[in-house]
Amino acid sequence: MHKEFKATYLYIIKAIMVFAAVITSFLVFNFIMMILNALIPTWLFYTLNVIFALFTLLFLFLQLTSKKPGFIFHDDGFKYKRKNIKYIEIKRFIPAQGGSEPEIVFHDNNTYVLELSWFLKKDRQEIEQIIATNIK
Known part of the structure; x- marks a missing residue:
């Protein structure tokens, strides 16, 4: 994909x-x-x-x-702001709630905030759905 x-x-x-x-x-x-x-x-x-x-x-x-924010999804992960993130590195995904930005929690308990406010609403929802369904 x-x-x-x-x-x-x-x-x-x-x-x-x-x-x-x-x-x-x-x-x-x-x-x-x-x-x-x-x-x-x-x-x-x-x-x-x-x-x-x-x-x-x-x-x-x-x-x-600096590069304009963008997501590129691959089979084993995605690239966001010059950072390649693999799905197996992600421990938990915290979706956006009430105006907050979604967060990714890695296995070493570091969190990474995804700035999705620059994307269209339907794109934000699809990005969150793709990440949530691919976490193992």
């Missing part, structure tokens, strides 16, 4: 808004630093600017290279 689900376009809007928020925060930080330039030494001003710029660039790079 090979089945694939893709997130809705609302995820792209979220990514654009995060991108705009990071750039805005960088500009606000630089404006505040320009005001404080009279109070702090020049070397500290440039050091803080470089550190904040590097963190901003790193965050933007991670945001741009």
Whole structure:
């Protein structure tokens, strides 16, 4: 069985808004630093600017290279957000209830939250059904 689900376009809007928020925060930080330039030494001003710029660039790079959420189901497991999960690794599946996201509990008692809010409702229900029926 090979089945694939893709997130809705609302995820792209979220990514654009995060991108705009990071750039805005960088500009606000630089404006505040320009005001404080009279109070702090020049070397500290440039050091803080470089550190904040590097963190901003790193965050933007991670945001741009992150993959849109999607599910790809195979016979022995599924791939979700660059993570391959096999059905035999899953101890228990906790379906979504009352607006919460579904969770997967592995045999070592680690939990993994599946962010299904970016998918259509019928796709969410089908994803949960496929996972629940294939757990051994």
